[in-house]
Amino acid sequence: MKTIQSNIKKAKEYLDNKDCIAVPTETVYGLAGNAYSNIAIKKIYKLKKRPINNPLIVHYYNIDQLKKDCDLNDNFLKLYKKFSPGPITYVLKLKKNSKISKFVTNNKNTLAVRFPKHYLFRKLLKNLNYPLAAPSANISSGLSSVKVSDVQDEFGIKIKFILNGGKCKIGVESTILNLLEKPSILRYGGLDTSKIEKVLKKKLSIKTNTKQKISPGLFALHYSPGLPLRINVRTPHKHEAFVLIKKRKIKLKSYYYLSKTNNMNEAAKVLYSTLRKIKKDGFKKIAIERIPNRGLGKTINDRLKRASKY
Ligand code: AMP
Ligand code: MG
16 A cells, blocks of 8 residues: 555656656556646657657546546536446547647647546546546557556666556557547447447447548557568468467467457457567567457457558
8 A cells, every 4th residue: 555655656756747657557558648748748759759640648537627628518428427437538629728738639629538447547647636648658550568567668768657557457448439529439449339339329430440530540550569460360371470369279389369268358458468479489470360340359350450551
């Protein structure tokens, strides 16, 4: 308990000082900085080597904090009540008098907001008088980090402080929803979109296409382990690591399993760490079996499709 308090205190000191630090969330680790500070936000882009036209998600403790920065609407209130804190990000209209740094939004008048669930991140947010911009804690276009050693592998000594919150429970990024107009999905993520449709009582349009201008971060190549990767593979080539969705009896050194029982939540949770392990094990190419397109399988397929553009 004492270490938790002192780590939160340390994290706050760095953030108050306009530095960026790594924080645990239920989805993936974030690289967090004061969303009201141009200095802090510029440090995030620099550390991640992120293109400046790819806006950041801002994290809040609760709706009262958010009211200062965004206009709220009915769809947001319905979904917030049901799913926040949790792995869902809402794109809302930014208020004119908001103090959000223009670098967070790339000068746009919309803001992507989330209420993370991890108890340490929440404890931290409660102690701050500003929200935190926090993109995934990895070098741009690579794999997100799901544990402390991943963050260290990504940034080495360049990261000043990591708030250790153990392994991420969900393992893939948040689901992003555009609530400015007719609600639509901008990115598949940790919350199954069918659950969102049930609450809104309508089918959502899908705008995850890379050509769409609405979510500039949806680049063709993304979530890449830095190795060539083939998807929907039945038979792997010689020397390829082969990733399978369900455990089989065959025990080959080149076989990696995402789940014991064909469970998509389990598979999402270990997806990035499996890809990182394959690289560490020395393989130069990856082949992946077809992943069922249901539940979080949709998110896995979205990530793999982008990773396969390497
Ligand atoms: P990351 O922070 O790496 O998880 O990526 C955040 C994602 O949110 C990127 O795909 C951004 O393009 C998207 N995003 C952030 N702000 C906005 C916004 N105002 N409108 C639409 N998409 C956004
Ligand atoms: Mg990212």
